[in-house]
Amino acid sequence: MSDSVAPAKTEQKRAINRLKSMYPLRNLVAQDYINTLQASNEGKPTVWAMLNYWEGDLPLKAMGLNIVYPENYSTLMASSGTAEPFLDASDSDGFPTHMCGYGRSTIGYSFRMMKQNDGKIPPEAPMGGMAKPTLLLGSGIICDARFKWFQALSRYFDAPEWCLEMPMMGTFEGTEPDLEEYQVKFLVRELRDFIAFLEKLLGKKMDWAKLEELIEVGIKIHETCWQIHELRKVSPCPMHSTDFWSSMPPALFFAGDMYEALKCYQDMLTEVQERVKNKVAAINYPEKYRIVFAELPPWHSLKFFDNLAEMGWNFVYESYGYHNPRPPDLSKVSDPVEKLARLSRNFVFNVHPYAKADGIENPIVETYLRIAKGWKADGLFLHPLISCRAASAGLRSVQDQLQKRLDVPTLWVEGDIIDKRVFNPQETLARAEAFEQTMEHYRKVRKSRGLDW
Amino acid sequence: MDIIASKLFFTGIDIGSTMSKAAVVDAEGVMLGYVIGPTGAEHRRRANMVMEDVLAKCGVSLDEIAYIISTGYGRVNVPFADKQVTELTCHARGVAALFPDVRTAIDIGGQDAKVLKIKNGKLVDFLTNDKCAAGTGRFLEVAAETLGLELNEMGRISLQSDTPVKINSLCTIFAQQEIIASLSEGKPLPDILAGVYIAIATRVVKLARQLKVEPPVVFTGGVAKNGGMVKAIEAVLGMPVSVPPEPLITGCLGAAILARDEAFKLINRGEYKLQKKQLSEAYIEFTEKTR
Numbered sequence: 001m002s003d004s005v006a007p008a009k010t011e012q013k014r015a016i017n018r019l020k021s022m023y024p025l026r027n028l029v030a031q032d033y034i035n036t037l038q039a040s041n042e043g044k045p046t047v048w049a050m051l052n053y054w055e056g057d058l059p060l061k062a063m064g065l066n067i068v069y070p071e072n073y074s075t076l077m078a079s080s081g082t083a084e085p086f087l088d089a090s091d092s093d094g095f096p097t098h099m100c101g102y103g104r105s106t107i108g109y110s111f112r113m114m115k116q117n118d119g120k121i122p123p124e125a126p127m128g129g130m131a132k133p134t135l136l137l138g139s140g141i142i143c144d145a146r147f148k149w150f151q152a153l154s155r156y157f158d159a160p161e162w163c164l165e166m167p168m169m170g171t172f173e174g175t176e177p178d179l180e181e182y183q184v185k186f187l188v189r190e191l192r193d194f195i196a197f198l199e200k201l202l203g204k205k206m207d208w209a210k211l212e213e214l215i216e217v218g219i220k221i222h223e224t225c226w227q228i229h230e231l232r233k234v235s236p237c238p239m240h241s242t243d244f245w246s247s248m249p250p251a252l253f254f255a256g257d258m259y260e261a262l263k264c265y266q267d268m269l270t271e272v273q274e275r276v277k278n279k280v281a282a283i284n285y286p287e288k289y290r291i292v293f294a295e296l297p298p299w300h301s302l303k304f305f306d307n308l309a310e311m312g313w314n315f316v317y318e319s320y321g322y323h324n325p326r327p328p329d330l331s332k333v334s335d336p337v338e339k340l341a342r343l344s345r346n347f348v349f350n351v352h353p354y355a356k357a358d359g360i361e362n363p364i365v366e367t368y369l370r371i372a373k374g375w376k377a378d379g380l381f382l383h384p385l386i387s388c389r390a391a392s393a394g395l396r397s398v399q400d401q402l403q404k405r406l407d408v409p410t411l412w413v414e415g416d417i418i419d420k421r422v423f424n425p426q427e428t429l430a431r432a433e434a435f436e437q438t439m440e441h442y443r444k445v446r447k448s449r450g451l452d453w
Numbered sequence: 454m455d456i457i458a459s460k461l462f463f464t465g466i467d468i469g470s471t472m473s474k475a476a477v478v479d480a481e482g483v484m485l486g487y488v489i490g491p492t493g494a495e496h497r498r499r500a501n502m503v504m505e506d507v508l509a510k511c512g513v514s515l516d517e518i519a520y521i522i523s524t525g526y527g528r529v530n531v532p533f534a535d536k537q538v539t540e541l542t543c544h545a546r547g548v549a550a551l552f553p554d555v556r557t558a559i560d561i562g563g564q565d566a567k568v569l570k571i572k573n574g575k576l577v578d579f580l581t582n583d584k585c586a587a588g589t590g591r592f593l594e595v596a597a598e599t600l601g602l603e604l605n606e607m608g609r610i611s612l613q614s615d616t617p618v619k620i621n622s623l624c625t626i627f628a629q630q631e632i633i634a635s636l637s638e639g640k641p642l643p644d645i646l647a648g649v650y651i652a653i654a655t656r657v658v659k660l661a662r663q664l665k666v667e668p669p670v671v672f673t674g675g676v677a678k679n680g681g682m683v684k685a686i687e688a689v690l691g692m693p694v695s696v697p698p699e700p701l702i703t704g705c706l707g708a709a710i711l712a713r714d715e716a717f718k719l720i721n722r723g724e725y726k727l728q729k730k731q732l733s734e735a736y737i738e739f740t741e742k743t744r
Contacts, residue, residue: 412580431539431579433538433541433542434541434576437575438576438579441575441576
């Protein structure tokens with residue numbers, strides 16, 4: 001039956017021209033959920049890990065552990081339209097409604113599993129659910145809500161939680177030359193303690209050769225991703241933000257089989273290169289406006305971007321917090337732990353030197369100025385979240401500085417990553433229509449200033 | 454152009470959250486007339502009604518209307534419209550038609566508040582209120598219900614105040630509780646009303662300041678009919694604002710003017726579709742004149 005229906009579907013003109021190479025990357029993540037459920041059924045240890053900018057992912061993988069990422073799972077709940085009952089469950093257990101959507105949905109999931117379903121996966125859970133964790137790996141990076149959230153989860157499961165720390169983002173003090181080496185030493189110490197904890201918990205030794213190998217694969221993944229996104233600077237842009245969001249977990253979390261992921265990203269690079277060569281756009285409409293999205297997307301309403309694509313809006317870059325920077329040259333670093341420490345630290349401080357040189361106090365502002373210039377943005381779609389201070393607080397400065405320095409206007413749309421009840425697509429579309437006039441105006445202003453887009 | 458001006462007309466219809474408005478302009482962009490009525494639940498019926506009413510008022514038949522643009526929340530429910538345009542664009546155009554030098558427009562409607570930056574008659578930036586009724590006409594309605602007043606008498610009463618009550622809450626419902634508390638404390642009604650206006654003005658001006666307010670400022674929307682609100686906006690903003698004689702119709706007026714622009718663009722490109730008899734004659738005269 002599906003065979004007879006499929007051709008009719010493919011004949012329909014889709015607004016966003018999805019990359020074929022995106023789908024295998026998405027499938028790799030789906031496989032992680034299946035593998036973890038299987039491992040749990042076999043009595044093997046499983047991990048729930050938080051986005052930790054790679055410092056924890058690779059030691060876990062080198063120890064042969066199956067990992068799932070609650071933040072990623074929340075996005076699946078939201079995009080499959082199954083998040084609301086879990087959000088309500090979190091609310092009913094006393095957690096505040098203005099808390100992080102990732103936290104609320106997975107706290108609700110854990111509450112449903114442990115308090116209402118005898119430790120079994122709730123039947124309404126998408127993708128077969130997340131297996132009960134043996135260990136929770138938290139991270140101090142980004143915000144306080146994150147590590148408190150994992151503390152709460154660990155109480156539901158009576159499972160140990162380890163929290164990895166990272167130097168504070170957003171501060172310039174961290175870039176002082178003598179502090180850099182201090183930070184690396186701190187991270188190395190954090191990682192050695194974590195590895196010792198894992199060895200004790202699992203009763204086996206770290207496979208150092210495997211760790212070294214995975215770090216090298218990870219660096220290659222990041223280098224490939226960086227090359228892919230550099231190609232999006234051309235017009236028409238060959239890759240849409242929705243393809244980035246769908247394919248990012250194997251680079252952001254190192255989710256899935258890393259060797260397979262590297263091959264998939266290399267295929268993606270080839271496909272994007274082909275599109276550039278043949279001037280194939282990421283949308284099936286003429287590229288009228290090049291838009292950058294900041295910061296976390298409305299996972300529940302990604303189809304909304306099709307409406308914008310129909311208007312000729314091509315989303316050419318997005319979500320700096322989900323992108324890896326170009327990996328630094330670590331070929332002279334022999335200790336794998338130090339190499340990992342330097343790779344992770346690079347995410348935190350890679351943009352600070354440029355911000356300092358440009359006289360900009362907030363590195364996030366510098367990041368978006370560089371993106372707007374490099375990717376020739378006609379406008380920024382800002383998505384501040386009432387439930388996320390970390391991803392929203394700097395957006396006003398981004399808005400101000402982009403307008404002042406580059407005459408790039410912004411569309412301000414409040415929403416939430418998981419809770420679709422606070423997003424109004426119709427109103428947003430009406431504003432988007434009007435925003436086109438604003439973008440047209442500032443195109444002329446930039447031209448009069450001698451800017452090249 | 455004289456012959457054409459007498460025969461080509463253009464309509465803008467604004468189906469707002471509370472009120473529906475329609476205006477007709479001629480080929481010179483001069484407004485022949487307008488109508489205003491409550492929107493209610495049936496947008497399509499309301500669209501037909503305002504169209505019939507405005508045509509009757511202006512003495513023009515439907516066949517003489519060359520182009521129709523609909524705008525507002527219910528713009529998709531105007532089946533006879535040639536094009537739908539967002540209310541932000543239409544408001545900017547309408548305000549600029551009435552006040553050509555305008556740089557900032559503040560519009561407070563039944564359910565939303567918007568701030569528009571306008572340059573040379575065009576919308577260059579804007580902000581709207583988000584997910585909250587506190588800076589809108591709905592806030593005033595709640596206050597009127599709580600105080601047992603008619604909306605149109607509130608402004609006059611508030612102007613008698615010299616010490617407005619401070620309404621602290623940003624939430625319409627909690628502000629309602631504050632109003633009740635002020636009443637039970639025996640605070641004078643004019644002071645309570647003036648406090649309500651200042652609360653709304655503070656919220657809207659905060660929104661406006663994000664766009665950096667530049668004079669001249671024009672205040673539109675149903676709430677601009679209220680003298681107390683105009684006074685509060687001027688006080689909080691710290692500069693005078695102009696209010697059109699009928700502040701509700703800037704959206705439909707802008708839509709009508711955009712309809713005129715759009716039709717002339719199509720006519721000049723030879724793409725205008727001839728569907729109406731009287732219009733055909735005017736069209737032929739127009740094309741012959743401009744050939």
